Amino acid sequence: MNENKNRSAYIFGLILVGVGLIFLLNTLGIATFRIWYFIIKFWPLILIIIGLNMILKKSKLWWIIPILVLVIFVGAIIMPEAVMRRFNTDDIFIMDSNNGEREGVYQEYKEYENGITNFDVDLIYGANRLHIDKVRDNDNLYDLDLDYKNAQPNIYYKVFNNKAELKIEQSKKVNIGLNSKMWRVSLNGRVPININLKAGAGDLLLDLKELQVNNLRIDAGLGQLDIKYPDRDNKTIINAGAGNIKLSIPSQTALRIETNSVINNNNFEETGLIKLYKNVYQSKNYGEVEHRIDIKISTSAGNINVEHN
Numbered sequence: 001m002n003e004n005k006n007r008s009a010y011i012f013g014l015i016l017v018g019v020g021l022i023f024l025l026n027t028l029g030i031a032t033f034r035i036w037y038f039i040i041k042f043w044p045l046i047l048i049i050i051g052l053n054m055i056l057k058k059s060k061l062w063w064i065i066p067i068l069v070l071v072i073f074v075g076a077i078i079m080p081e082a083v084m085r086r087f088n089t090d091d092i093f094i095m096d097s098n099n100g101e102r103e104g105v106y107q108e109y110k111e112y113e114n115g116i117t118n119f120d121v122d123l124i125y126g127a128n129r130l131h132i133d134k135v136r137d138n139d140n141l142y143d144l145d146l147d148y149k150n151a152q153p154n155i156y157y158k159v160f161n162n163k164a165e166l167k168i169e170q171s172k173k174v175n176i177g178l179n180s181k182m183w184r185v186s187l188n189g190r191v192p193i194n195i196n197l198k199a200g201a202g203d204l205l206l207d208l209k210e211l212q213v214n215n216l217r218i219d220a221g222l223g224q225l226d227i228k229y230p231d232r233d234n235k236t237i238i239n240a241g242a243g244n245i246k247l248s249i250p251s252q253t254a255l256r257i258e259t260n261s262v263i264n265n266n267n268f269e270e271t272g273l274i275k276l277y278k279n280v281y282q283s284k285n286y287g288e289v290e291h292r293i294d295i296k297i298s299t300s301a302g303n304i305n306v307e308h309n
Contacts, residue, residue: 020301052068103147103149104152105146106147106148107145108143109137109143110157110166112139112190113159116162117162117191118191118192118193119165119166119192119193120163120165120193120194120196121166121194121196122165122196122197122198123183123195123199124167124168124169124198125169125198125200126170126200126201128181128199128202129183129203130199130206131183131185131206132187132195132206132207133186133211134186134207134209136186142166143186144183145183146168146183146184146185148181149181151171152171153168153169153171153183154171155167155168156168156169164191190212191212192214193214196217197216197217197218197219198219198220199218199221199223200221201221201222201223203224203225203226204218204220204224204226204227206225207228208227208229210230213230213232214232214234214235216236216237218236218237218240220240220243221240221241223243225240225244225246226248227245228248229247229248229250231250231253233291233292233293234293236296239298240298240299240302241300242302244302244303245297245305246305247295247307248308249307249309251308251309252289252291253291253292254286255273255281255293255306256283256286256294256295257273257281257282257295257304257306258295259296259299260297264304265303266303266306267305267306268281268304268306271307273306
């Protein structure tokens with residue numbers, strides 16, 4: 001009985017090591033996000049492994065399972081692009097980076113309209129890099145510069161009761177290739193903004209220093225997240241898979257941060273935050289300053305770093 005438990009623990013440990021290795025390689029940029037295509041397409045292999053483990057764990061052939069797990073992880077990382085194309089479907093598109101006819105840059109801007117009192121921005125995409133900042137031309141409400149593969153993103157814009165709404169949605173097909181694409185979304189700093197971001201994988205740079213962002217919600221998968229906050233009240237909710245999170249806070253702005261993470265390292269106490277109770281930290285002057293930033297973070301694994309500027 002103990003021997004069987006040890007074997008199951010060995011296999012489970014190998015799976016954890018493999019998953020951690022994949023996250024590490026993605027973070028370092030060594031392996032691309034094609035791993036998610038592999039998971040989406042070949043998820044029934046998980047059921048097969050579980051079944052084989054139940055059958056073989058008491059036999060002399062138990063060693064087949066860890067070898068099979070290792071082969072699957074290695075295959076997920078190094079599977080050639082040409083092989084993945086054989087499994088292409090209508091929902092998952094494998095992009096040939098040399099095919100210029102199926103990729104491009106979508107550009108659009110909208111002039112600022114007097115009377116707009118609020119601006120809601122929704123961004124929905126699978127695997128891209130995203131950069132949000134302030135528009136260069138203050139006469140524009142927004143300015144878009146969006147790389148795409150296979151299909152242009154869908155843009156929806158309307159104004160109702162002095163409230164502007166912008167929704168940018170990637171094509172329903174999942175774009176997977178060797179080179180990650182960049183979305184640059186520039187917004188006007190004269191109007192209060194609420195941002196709702198749903199992302200799959202990729203690095204996010206949100207330079208909000210010159211924007212009036214009141215509410216920020218991020219639901220993301222794997223990647224790096226870098227947020228530069230303005231000196232104003234803000235409420236942020238972050239739900240992320242794995243990756244590093246960097247939060248730049250103005251020195252005169254108070255911060256309260258609450259984390260709910262399986263595995264994470266942080267520098268909260270090193271930057272002067274005091275611990276209120278489990279997983280909740282705040283600035284010593286939280287009740288004294290004019291502006292406060294409240295952040296709630298749920299993540300599986302990664303580093304959370306705060307810096308004051």
